[in-house]
Amino acid sequence: MFHYNHSIWKSDALEIPGVAHGFSTREGGVSTLSHTASMNTGFFRGDDSETVVENIRLLCRHAGLSETVVCTPQIHSDIIRYVTRENVGEGTQRDVPFSCDGFVTDQPGVTLLVRVADCAPVLLAGVTEAGAPLVGAVHAGWRGTAAGIAAKAVAMLREMGAAEVHAAVGACIHSCCYQVGEELRDTVAELRGREFAARHVTRRDGALYADIAGMNRELLLEAGVGAVDVCGECTRCNPALYHSHRATGGVRGTMGAVIGILR
Numbered sequence: 001m002f003h004y005n006h007s008i009w010k011s012d013a014l015e016i017p018g019v020a021h022g023f024s025t026r027e028g029g030v031s032t033l034s035h036t037a038s039m040n041t042g043f044f045r046g047d048d049s050e051t052v053v054e055n056i057r058l059l060c061r062h063a064g065l066s067e068t069v070v071c072t073p074q075i076h077s078d079i080i081r082y083v084t085r086e087n088v089g090e091g092t093q094r095d096v097p098f099s100c101d102g103f104v105t106d107q108p109g110v111t112l113l114v115r116v117a118d119c120a121p122v123l124l125a126g127v128t129e130a131g132a133p134l135v136g137a138v139h140a141g142w143r144g145t146a147a148g149i150a151a152k153a154v155a156m157l158r159e160m161g162a163a164e165v166h167a168a169v170g171a172c173i174h175s176c177c178y179q180v181g182e183e184l185r186d187t188v189a190e191l192r193g194r195e196f197a198a199r200h201v202t203r204r205d206g207a208l209y210a211d212i213a214g215m216n217r218e219l220l221l222e223a224g225v226g227a228v229d230v231c232g233e234c235t236r237c238n239p240a241l242y243h244s245h246r247a248t249g250g251v252r253g254t255m256g257a258v259i260g261i262l263r
């Protein structure tokens with residue numbers, strides 16, 4: 001179950017000891033431009049850097065996390081990086097350190113941030129046999145989703161010692177609104193099989209619609225995740241609460257999803 005509180009969504013699935021997280025909406029920030037107000041975590045969207053940095057700080061505070069963040073430009077890949085305290089601060093200014101679409105860590109005090117505006121944010125929390133927490137964050141648009149980025153994060157957490165992993169898929173564009181082309185369906189079929197594509201890319205009134213939340217849920221369950229919580233909210237359906245790339249033609253702010261291990 002997802003709960004909305006003080007501008008962020010939280011999922012029961014990720015409520016494990018020593019871990020905090022949050023999925024932002026467009027509420028709770030300090031941006032004042034009509035298209036970025038008020039929570040925009042993306043540079044190059046019209047806000048000055050100080051405003052974006054302050055928004056990221058506020059998002060961490062709302063989520064109960066330390067403000068020592070790692071984030072990067074995202075490229076719709078399936079690249080995930082293991083990060084440590086040495087990486088803190090990377091991507092939190094208007095610099096371009098490296099690109100990837102997900103992070104995992106086992107170190108306390110490292111807040112992982114991924115950014116979305118219709119793409120699916122996937123947050124993961126695992127626990128080792130000894131009870132130590134591990135966390136991951138993934139940006140999953142259709143390309144990353146079809147490439148299996150969420151399952152890849154699960155595999156990395158297992159390699160790091162996770163005995164069990166829980167996951168939550170935050171608000172994203174749902175199949176009510178996500179009209180897509182044949183190319184998307186064909187690529188999903190190529191990467192994940194025709195049956196998978198048929199389950200998640202369906203025809204309605206002569207057009208194709210994709211369900212990226214459903215794809216991620218299936219791939220996470222297949223990867224052995226015990227609990228997958230999916231937020232039912234569609235970002236395109238509610239532009240007052242969410243930044244939506246589709247709803248705005250790309251003139252929009254960017255939301256953030258954060259997770260970390262408490263110090």
Ligand SMILES: [Zn+2]
Pocket residue numbers: 173174175176177178234235236237
């Ligand atoms: Zn919708």
